[in-house]
Amino acid sequence: MPLTDTPVLVFLHEGLGSAALWRDFPDRVAAAAGLPAFVYSRRGYGGSDPVPLPRPMDYLEREARDVLPLVLEAAGIRSAVLVGHSDGATIALVHAAQDRGGVVRAVAALAPHTFVEDMCVAAIAKVRDTYAEHLRPRLARHHGANVDCAFHGWNDTWLDPRFKAMEYRPLLANITVPVTVIQGADDEYATRAQVDAVADGVSGPVRAILLPDCGHSPQRDQPEAVTNAILDLIRPLSG
Template sequence: MTPGEILLAEGRLETGWWGPGPEAAPTIVLLHEGLGSLGLWRDFPARLQAATGCGVFAFSRFGYGGSDPVPLPRPLDYMQREAREVLPQVLDTIGLRRGLLLGHSDGGSIAAIHAGSVQDFRVQGLVLLAPHFFTETAGLAAIAEARRRYEEGDLRARLARHHRDVDVAFRGWNGAWLDPGFPAAFDLLPDIAHIRVPVLAIQGEADPYGTAAQLQVLEREAYCPVEVLLLPGIGHTPQAEAPEAVLAAVREFSDRLFRPAE
């Protein structure tokens, strides 16, 4: 990884780059989950770069990892703001020419919002890992259980190794999702109905934070081509729990997207 940083008006973002730059190859931009960071992708970016030949770029969003913190509470539309206001600045700053967005969990939702509401012809496809498009009762219960483990168990100590301000990272995510107004604020059906690029959506059947209904609504509402991969026995992090299956699917998807015209 080549470490770096981006300076925006809102503050500093920590970044990492694997493989060729945007002038030499398509770029896969990684968007992490609600408790993730640049470092918590672990070896996945390097393996993804090797599998696809694309450049891979990742960053910690504001409030996560080593990036600058944000004030709490987060607004209930924080993912919409990230997709429409911050992400376009990031893509401009790195000089994106063409590529795809690969988002996990919250990051998948952000990728879908961006593709459905921002006209950006550089983004030619989406890979969504365990994305959310609406709230589910079981998923909210799992988020409430995460709060209990954070306050009473060892979750805070484990996350603190990866975040400059662990309370901002956790409470910003957890507090927004468990706010009574969040289900009404988080309805991405209008966004996914306006996506106009191919989508690969991957989810584990044993994901406690979301069911296959998330993928079903994507297939039903999206106008664009949608491929779905449902992995038996896999939970919320398919890239870590079933890396070979995920890498193979993303490699095939990216090959089709970026194959030179014959």
């Protein structure tokens, strides 16, 4: 991808996601926006290289601070709209808070986690109980040889008592670019407090959307509403 000042939609997947698990959502948003899209699987996911386990407790911050800048540079992206889901939304927000080069133009954060909630830990523990019998065969279709790395790198880390100290709310004040935060009203991994934290913490323009009849994956449960919200976010950037 050549260097360009045209904003590129950069999609950052969830904790059990990959490039493929976005399905056709990036293509649909890119076509509606008339902008290029960049989708990739982080290390340990999809067809990317594996990572050593266990993951460090600050793995989300490391992805935001150390890895994502290198990915954007390697892809020739110098103007980005970050579209992140769950873990990917957290990475997007943390990266935007630390972006000193002005690469990030806006952030769409779908179901982000800026701190750890007890109900999220409880939901993740339930997933662990069904992994071997039910979830692993489904995930293997998207992660291949990385399936156990992807699952345990996410599940074991979130269930480690030390991960409870994960806290990114203080960083939000450093974000001055436009942010849209979207969460499902029926999100099984988060409460309204996550949306409020972003809405109250970001220094730049922010729009908070709570979608009815929607769980932890707004882009799957309410794709049209999420697409329209992203289009509203980027319209001032693309003219």
